[in-house]
Amino acid sequence: MGYVSGLRGISSGQGYSSDVPMNLDPVDGRPVEMVLDLERLARERADGAWYDPSRRDMWRFGGLMALDITDPADAAHIVPLGEGCTPLLDYADHPVARAAGLALSVKDEGRPHAGFGANPTQSFKDRGMAMVVAQARRLGLSRLAVPTQGNAGDSLVRYGIAGGLSVVVAMPPDTPSPILGNVAAAAHMHPGQVVLELAGPTIREAGALLKAQYLEHGWFSVATFQEPGWRIEGKKSLGLELAEPAPGDTRWSLPDAVVYPTGGGTGVLGMWKAWDELEALGLIDARRPRMLCVQSSAMAPLVRAFDEGREDTTAASGPGTIAFGLNVPAGVGHFRVLQIVRASGGACVAVEEGDIAAEFSRVWQQTHGWIGPEGAACLAALPQLIERGLVKAGERVVVVNTGSAEKYLPAIRDLMP
Amino acid sequence: MGYVSGLRGISSGQGYSSDVPMNLDPVDGRPVEMVLDLERLARERADGAWYDPSRRDMWRFGGLMALDITDPADAAHIVPLGEGCTPLLDYADHPVARAAGLALSVKDEGRPHAGFGANPTQSFKDRGMAMVVAQARRLGLSRLAVPTQGNAGDSLVRYGIAGGLSVVVAMPPDTPSPILGNVAAAAHMHPGQVVLELAGPTIREAGALLKAQYLEHGWFSVATFQEPGWRIEGKKSLGLELAEPAPGDTRWSLPDAVVYPTGGGTGVLGMWKAWDELEALGLIDARRPRMLCVQSSAMAPLVRAFDEGREDTTAASGPGTIAFGLNVPAGVGHFRVLQIVRASGGACVAVEEGDIAAEFSRVWQQTHGWIGPEGAACLAALPQLIERGLVKAGERVVVVNTGSAEKYLPAIRDLMP
Numbered sequence: 001m002g003y004v005s006g007l008r009g010i011s012s013g014q015g016y017s018s019d020v021p022m023n024l025d026p027v028d029g030r031p032v033e034m035v036l037d038l039e040r041l042a043r044e045r046a047d048g049a050w051y052d053p054s055r056r057d058m059w060r061f062g063g064l065m066a067l068d069i070t071d072p073a074d075a076a077h078i079v080p081l082g083e084g085c086t087p088l089l090d091y092a093d094h095p096v097a098r099a100a101g102l103a104l105s106v107k108d109e110g111r112p113h114a115g116f117g118a119n120p121t122q123s124f125k126d127r128g129m130a131m132v133v134a135q136a137r138r139l140g141l142s143r144l145a146v147p148t149q150g151n152a153g154d155s156l157v158r159y160g161i162a163g164g165l166s167v168v169v170a171m172p173p174d175t176p177s178p179i180l181g182n183v184a185a186a187a188h189m190h191p192g193q194v195v196l197e198l199a200g201p202t203i204r205e206a207g208a209l210l211k212a213q214y215l216e217h218g219w220f221s222v223a224t225f226q227e228p229g230w231r232i233e234g235k236k237s238l239g240l241e242l243a244e245p246a247p248g249d250t251r252w253s254l255p256d257a258v259v260y261p262t263g264g265g266t267g268v269l270g271m272w273k274a275w276d277e278l279e280a281l282g283l284i285d286a287r288r289p290r291m292l293c294v295q296s297s298a299m300a301p302l303v304r305a306f307d308e309g310r311e312d313t314t315a316a317s318g319p320g321t322i323a324f325g326l327n328v329p330a331g332v333g334h335f336r337v338l339q340i341v342r343a344s345g346g347a348c349v350a351v352e353e354g355d356i357a358a359e360f361s362r363v364w365q366q367t368h369g370w371i372g373p374e375g376a377a378c379l380a381a382l383p384q385l386i387e388r389g390l391v392k393a394g395e396r397v398v399v400v401n402t403g404s405a406e407k408y409l410p411a412i413r414d415l416m417p
Numbered sequence: 418m419g420y421v422s423g424l425r426g427i428s429s430g431q432g433y434s435s436d437v438p439m440n441l442d443p444v445d446g447r448p449v450e451m452v453l454d455l456e457r458l459a460r461e462r463a464d465g466a467w468y469d470p471s472r473r474d475m476w477r478f479g480g481l482m483a484l485d486i487t488d489p490a491d492a493a494h495i496v497p498l499g500e501g502c503t504p505l506l507d508y509a510d511h512p513v514a515r516a517a518g519l520a521l522s523v524k525d526e527g528r529p530h531a532g533f534g535a536n537p538t539q540s541f542k543d544r545g546m547a548m549v550v551a552q553a554r555r556l557g558l559s560r561l562a563v564p565t566q567g568n569a570g571d572s573l574v575r576y577g578i579a580g581g582l583s584v585v586v587a588m589p590p591d592t593p594s595p596i597l598g599n600v601a602a603a604a605h606m607h608p609g610q611v612v613l614e615l616a617g618p619t620i621r622e623a624g625a626l627l628k629a630q631y632l633e634h635g636w637f638s639v640a641t642f643q644e645p646g647w648r649i650e651g652k653k654s655l656g657l658e659l660a661e662p663a664p665g666d667t668r669w670s671l672p673d674a675v676v677y678p679t680g681g682g683t684g685v686l687g688m689w690k691a692w693d694e695l696e697a698l699g700l701i702d703a704r705r706p707r708m709l710c711v712q713s714s715a716m717a718p719l720v721r722a723f724d725e726g727r728e729d730t731t732a733a734s735g736p737g738t739i740a741f742g743l744n745v746p747a748g749v750g751h752f753r754v755l756q757i758v759r760a761s762g763g764a765c766v767a768v769e770e771g772d773i774a775a776e777f778s779r780v781w782q783q784t785h786g787w788i789g790p791e792g793a794a795c796l797a798a799l800p801q802l803i804e805r806g807l808v809k810a811g812e813r814v815v816v817v818n819t820g821s822a823e824k825y826l827p828a829i830r831d832l833m834p
Contacts, residue, residue: 112827112830112831173602173606174602175598177595177597177598177599177602178827179594179598180594180597180601181593181594181599181601182598184601184615185592185594185597185615188590188615189590196601198602198605368785406826409595409823410529410595410823413529414529
């Protein structure tokens with residue numbers, strides 16, 4: 001059954017069974033993560049066969065995933081829909097990158113689905129939700145609930161239907177209509193199995209509705225970090241993909257810097273965990289990319305805490321950003337994001353809304369590549385990152401574009417002239 | 418109270434009061450239309466003041482609209498949201514137009530809303546629904562129902578909310594998610610006032626649901642032609658706009674040909690009525706544009722009836738087209754479309770799905786102008802129209818693009834590389 005040996009409180013270090021559903025660590029109310037027995041993995045799979053690069057989805061990291069698709073017992077829980085294995089686009093021609101001599105690329109999580117090599121609902125949330133649904137099936141959980149501002153709900157619905165689970169998605173009524181429409185249509189096509197609850201104005205009210213009407217009646221919350229480390233394990237595949245050998249090569253390696261649009265931060269925790277595990281396996285050394293977490297000045301709890309040297313965020317307020325995924329005023333995983341950023345020699349930086357919009361429009365005009373506003377926020381941060389010496393000439397810099405602009409229409413229509 | 422003198426059966430000629438709600442003509446089950454007292458209009462507004470070109474919506478045709486916004490009693494019923502007054506784009510550079518020497522332009526009904534000069538829900542349906550809601554308010558009807566494959570429902574919801582009416586929209590669950598999401602969000606934001614019913618797989622089942630659960634309980638159907646000529650009166654403004662004088666000019670004139678993507682045909686009836694009324698006012702002569710109705714070979718009831726010389730369509734079957742608005746297998750107004758097309762010296766022509774897709778992709782690549790697949794179908798028909806002598810070098814040809822590609826995402830995503 002794969003190499004998971006248990007759960008561990010991220011902050012407390014307290015161990016728990018991974019076979020019993022739980023939410024936050026009862027010791028300190030902080031998230032838990034899954035622990036893999038890497039020594040056993042190294043011992044049993046010394047031939048390196050835990051990794052199958054010919055498989056074109058995130059499950060090709062077989063034994064290093066929290067469920068090993070090469071193990072028939074694990075594979076029975078997994079519902080592969082093509083998630084992961086997303087393209088790394090060459091952005092060396094980006095004007096700022098060219099002027100500064102950066103080897104810039106964009107990891108594009110928002111590509112339209114084409115079977116494999118793209119996320120089925122066009123966002124990085126699919127990595128997490130694919131793992132969530134697989135783990136829920138492993139534990140016999142049949143009813144999952146998530147509050148969301150969009151993509152996470154669309155993703156959970158897709159995997160829930162495919163995996164035969166019931167899901168309830170609570171979202172604000174001003175969620176962009178393509179996402180809302182996907183979930184509403186699924187709710188109609190799968191009555192009883194998929195439930196859409198609209199509650200607002202923010203995700204906070206959506207969460208309160210779930211708590212009152214569902215969680216107390218046996219539905220399991222898979223809100224960010226409420227599930228026991230599952231979404232981290234899914235997002236981990238993003239870090240593994242950034243490290244894996246180029247075709248024909250055998251050396252695992254990391255970029256010099258990762259520019260990441262950070263909301264709740266699951267992806268930061270996932271990537272960091274991936275690299276720690278690769279180091280434990282002896283595949284990379286102790287060096288890490290500088291983690292450069294980008295937020296909007298319209299919602300910047302991490303940036304404020306980072307600049308003030310604090311260990312955790314306090315709830316931010318702000319008008320909110322067109323980079324919808326960054327509208328996260330607080331998060332139980334933020335303390336860990338701050339630890340990671342500092343350990344990496346990185347930073348949390350804020351970009352102005354006007355700069356996000358301008359960069360988004362510019363990229364749209366030049367590429368029509370449907371890059372999302374979160375990815376655009378990262379590109380808009382480049383001048384600041386260069387000026388502050390956080391990325392330098394000759395360095396390999398990866399921007400993560402977490403989703404497609406397509407999902408946010410018509411809310412961002414005016415930026416797509 | 419404007420210049421409407423009553424209703425008239427389009428085929429029977431039977432007169433009815435326009436102050437009593439009705440559906441189809443009880444004489445023959447065919448549509449009715451509104452009749453304007455143009456002699457009185459000419460007499461009372463001999464100064465031409467019935468028309469206010471400085472007003473940037475369809476209501477600038479004041480006295481020639483079925484409700485006259487310059488009359489305070491009528492104006493109280495109208496809920497103007499900027500509908501109509503859409504741009505006529507120069508398409509002389511289109512490769513087929515250039516090669517054939519056509520003065521081609523595209524009347525773009527799908528432009529993003531910008532207050533005025535665009536339809537608020539990005540489709541020509543807004544012209545009809547703006548009139549529907551105004552007329553319903555005039556008659557004190559408070560509950561409207563429509564079965565739809567998409568845009569008509571989005572539009573009715575927008576005007577219904579603005580006008581304080583209750584609306585129920587029934588649509589198939591595979592309606593493109595931006596439209597479904599708009600309506601679902603509105604239903605949540607306005608509980609009781611906006612109701613979304615999903616029924617499918619086709620609009621037929623949606624209509625049956627409305628009939629069984631709503632129409633028999635006092636809701637008024639504003640399905641195409643079920644309302645008493647109101648949508649024709651709204652769409653009439655499209656014909657008036659094609660005829661109105663250029664800025665600085667005073668002469669009304671018509672193009673040589675209008676290429677129109679035809680589903681139910683309300684727009685054809687509306688444009689034709691507009692021109693008849695302009696002729697009655699002495700503003701144009703008896704010449705008319707050739708009406709060139711475009712359908713997909715995947716759903717072509719009008720083309721079949723036209724080619725076979727029949728007076729009406731019979732229900733077509735077919736796989737359906739990506740030009741969603743053309744998925745209309747039969748229509749009570751089709752007999753009149755055929756009359757108009759023949760009277761104009763025009764034709765009904767079918768284009769292949771592959772040609773629609775290719776033209777849509779080509780236009781998208783070149784302009785990124787969000788033209789809809791219905792508009793693309795018309796452009797794809799040009800080679801055939803030229804070959805058949807239906808449009809000729811030097812002629813002024815207008816293609817009507819009835820809506821935005823944006824509303825159909827992600828269903829047409831693969832065509833937008």
